[in-house]
Amino acid sequence: MPVQPIRLFGDPVLRTPAVPVTTFDKELRRLVSDLTDTMLEAPGAGLAAPQIGVGLRVFTWYVDGELGHLVNPTLDLSEEKQDGAEGCLSLPDLTFDCVRAMRVVATGFDMHGEPVSIEGHELLARAIQHETDHLDGVLFIDRLDRETRRTAMKAIREADWFGAGTTVKVSPHPTNGFGL
Numbered sequence: 001m002p003v004q005p006i007r008l009f010g011d012p013v014l015r016t017p018a019v020p021v022t023t024f025d026k027e028l029r030r031l032v033s034d035l036t037d038t039m040l041e042a043p044g045a046g047l048a049a050p051q052i053g054v055g056l057r058v059f060t061w062y063v064d065g066e067l068g069h070l071v072n073p074t075l076d077l078s079e080e081k082q083d084g085a086e087g088c089l090s091l092p093d094l095t096f097d098c099v100r101a102m103r104v105v106a107t108g109f110d111m112h113g114e115p116v117s118i119e120g121h122e123l124l125a126r127a128i129q130h131e132t133d134h135l136d137g138v139l140f141i142d143r144l145d146r147e148t149r150r151t152a153m154k155a156i157r158e159a160d161w162f163g164a165g166t167t168v169k170v171s172p173h174p175t176n177g178f179g180l
Contacts, residue, residue: 003041004034004052009091009139009156010163013050018057018135021071024113028058032069032111035060044089046127048134051090059131063124070118073108073132077101082122086130086140092161096152098140100126 007013021028031054039047039060048059060069078101086098104125106118120128130140141152156162 002034002037004038006038006042006047006089007051007053008161011053011090013053013055014090014134014139015137016050016055017137018048018050018055020057021109024071024109024111028056028071029111031056031058032060035069036062036067039089042089045123046131047089048131050134050137057135059135061124061127061131063120063127066124068118069111070106070116070128070131071109071111073106073128073135075129075132076105076107077129078103078125082126084126086126088130088140090139091141091156092159094152094155094159096141096144096148098126098143100129100143104128106132 031049034052035047035049035058038052039062043062045063046059046061049056057072058069059073061067080102081099082102083097083099085095086100087093087095102121102125104120106120106128108116110116118124118128133140133143141149141156144152
């Protein structure tokens with residue numbers, strides 16, 4: 001399947017909540033395939049449908065050699081927290097420490113409409129939370145403390161890609177290990 005352009009910070013689709021998937025058909029399977037190919041090419045640990053301009057509640061992940069996807073996710077988060085580096089393919093080359101739940105149980109469906117439940121710890125938990133946020137129109141920089149968010153916004157304004165448009169073709173060269 002073709003690699004898709006990734007929408008960058010500033011594109012309104014990234015701030016628009018995605019709608020639930022109601023039809024589990026060939027088009028949905030193609031979307032999951034496009035998301036997977038684009039995420040792996042970037043490379044990233046996850047990619048949500050809005051990041052390629054599709055307003056549906058679907059995301060993919062690739063963490064610790066495990067490749068997966070989830071449709072219409074709902075999350076049950078642990079009270080235990082983790083604080084660590086997080087980046088985003090829609091904010092290339094930028095990484096900031098972000099607090100997330102240490103564990104997550106995500107329920108939803110696979111691309112065929114079968115119910116699934118995914119339990120994630122540490123990086124997988126971070127990726128699942130990050131991608132679900134994308135489906136809600138939330139970016140990880142929204143979860144940063146005030147001072148870190150101020151630093152992040154300054155870095156975004158100074159980034160080479162900022163203001164150059166809202167989409168970019170993904171590069172086959174890695175930018176950082178935490179692109180979600």
